[in-house]
Amino acid sequence: MTAVPVPHRVVARRAETADTVTLRFEPVGSALPDFLPGQFAMVHSFGRGEIPVSVSSVQATGGLAHTVRSVGAVSDGLCAARVGDVVGIRGPYGTSWESARARGRDVVIVAGGIGFAPLRPLILAVLAEPAAYRSVNVLIGARTPSDLIARAEVASWATAYTGVTVDQPEVDWRGDVGVVTELLGRAQFEPEETTAYVCGPEPMIRATSRELAHLGVPRDRIQVSLERNMRCATGHCGHCQLGPLLVCRAGPVVDWTCAEPLLSVREL
C-alpha cells in the first residue's frame, strides 16, 4: 500500500517563538496508529510538500501535536496553518525513546533549541511516573531567551533539577548564559546509574553526548535523535543515509554507541 497522508484538522495552534509554532491535530476521519515519544511523522503542506517532524505530543497524553520551526517552504506553510485547516499526516515512523531503560535510574534529558520538541512527550511520560525513576533532570539550551519553547510549562515541572541556559542573553534575562553542557554540573545524577536523552543541533548532540560519556554515563544508555533529509520515511528513497543507517528506520533515536563513530566523520 502506498503511504498516503491521512487528513488531520488543526484544533489548536500556539506560537512558541517568532519562528516556531505548535499545531495540535485531530483526525478528520480514520486515525493513525498511536505514536510513541521520539517517533516522527511525514507532515504535508498542501501544494508545498512533506517534511519529517518528530511528535511533540502523542495521542496517549494530550493528542497528536507537532512543533514546527519555519526554515523552508513546507515548514513555512505548516507554521501558517490556522485552526480548522486540514493537513495530511502519515506515520508513525522510526524508533522511539526507550524510557523503559531508565526505570530505577537517574534520568538526564538535554534539549537544544527546537530539539526540545521531540523530548517533550518523553519528559511528560517520565514525570507522570515519578516513583519509577531515581531522579529526573531536564537541561534546556537555546540561542536566546526568545527562542525558548514552553517556558511556563517547563517551570511547572517537578524535577530534581531543571536548568535553562541561553547562548546570548536579552535585557530581561536573569538566568544562565552558556552552552547546555555547563548545566550538567548542577544536575543530580550518578553517571554510572544514568540514562540520558539528547536532542538538538548536531554539534550540541556531539558535545553533550561526549561530555556525558566522559562523566561516566554508559554510551549505550545515551540516546540521541538524529536528523537527515527524508523524502519517503519508508526506507526506499535513500536520502536519510548516515553511513550504514537509514535514519528513517534505524532511527531517529539511536544510542551513542551507534551514533558516535558516524557523527565523528565529516560530511558522512
Place this chain on the structure above:
Amino acid sequence: MSAAPAALDRDGLSALVAVLVADGRTVVGPTVRDGAIVLSELDSADALPYGWGVELEAGRYRLVPREDGAAFAHSAGPQSWKNFLHPSRERLWSADRTAEGEVTFTAHEPAAPAYAFLGVRPCDLRAIAIQDRVLIGGRYEDTGYGTRRRGALLIAAECTEPGATCFCISTGGGPAADPGYDLALTEVVDEDGHRFLVRVGSEEGARLLERVPHHGADLATEATARASVDAARDRMGRSLPPVDLRSLMGASLDAERWNDVAERCLTCGNCTMVCPTCFCTTTEEVTDLTGDHTERWQRWDSCFDLDFSYLHGGSVRRSPRSRYRQWLTHKLSTWHDQFDTTGCVGCGRCIAWCPVGIDITEEVAALDAERGTESD
C-alpha cells in the same frame, strides 16, 4: 525445474516473442537505436540486435558489427531493467481541496503493463534481485515496483561475450544465470547453426515454452553452450581487488584517494542513472493552476546532487569528495548493512558511461593500495 534443456532456433525465438505479444504482454528487449543497444519495447524478435556487438572502455561505448549474427553477444547498454520496473518518474498520490477547505488524498494506481523482459543478462538478473530486496523486501513495500515486478516475466540471456568493463566475478556473480528467471537462453552460433539452449526456471516459463516450436537440445549444443559460458568467466575485462570490500571501505573514510577522484568527478550522477541497482528517489509537489489539486511525484535522484543531503542550513555532503565517497561506500559496504547484499553486480555501466572515464575498479584498487601503504 529439472527438465532436460530444450533448444530454439531463430524462428522459435520469433515465435516466442509473437506468443508473448499475442498474450498482451509488453515485450522489452535489446535493440539498436541511436548508436547503442538500448532496451525498448519489441514488436517482434526481428528487432533484436542480430549481428551487433559493443566495444567498451572507460568513458567509451561503440557498436561493432559481428560476423556471427548473434543477438545477445553484447554487454550492458545505457539502460537497465530499472527503467521499466522503477521508472524515472511516477505519480504516488494526489490531493484535492474543496472550497470549504476539506482535503482528500488519493493513492495513484501504479502503471503496470504485463512486462516480458527478453535478454536479461545474469548481472542484471542479480540487480533485479537486489532492487527487490530494497523496494519490496522490507517492512514497507514500494507498491508500484511490486505490482510491475510480480507481473513481469523474465527471460534471461546468459553471458558469452563479456565486455572490457565487466567484473561480475568480483562481486560474487558470473556469466551463468542464477535462479529467478522464467526461461534462460544461451545463444550458440557455430557450424551447426544459430540456436538458443533453453532452461526452464518456473512453471510459467515451462507453459510458455510448450507453446512455441522447440526440440530437445542435443548434447553438442548443450556442451557448446556450457563451454562458452564457462569461457566467459575468464574473459572479464576488469576485476576488483580480491579483498574484503566492506572492511576496505570502512577503513578508507579518510583516504587521500577521495581528493584525487574528486578532482576528476563532475558529480553529474551518470553513474547512478545507469547503475541497475541505484534506487534513490526524491519527491516533487506539482500543483495545477487552481491551486486546489496537487500531486506527489517520485523521480530518480542521485547522491551526487548537492540537494540530496540538504537539511535546513545547508547540505550535509557539500564536497564532491564526500559525495563520491557516499556512492562508493554505499555500493560496496553499507548496502550490506542496510539490505544484507552488495549493491554492485559488476555490470560495468558506471565505467562506460562516466563522461570522464572514472573506473570503479581502479578507484577501489587505489584505496586498497593506500591502505596497504599505511599499514606497512
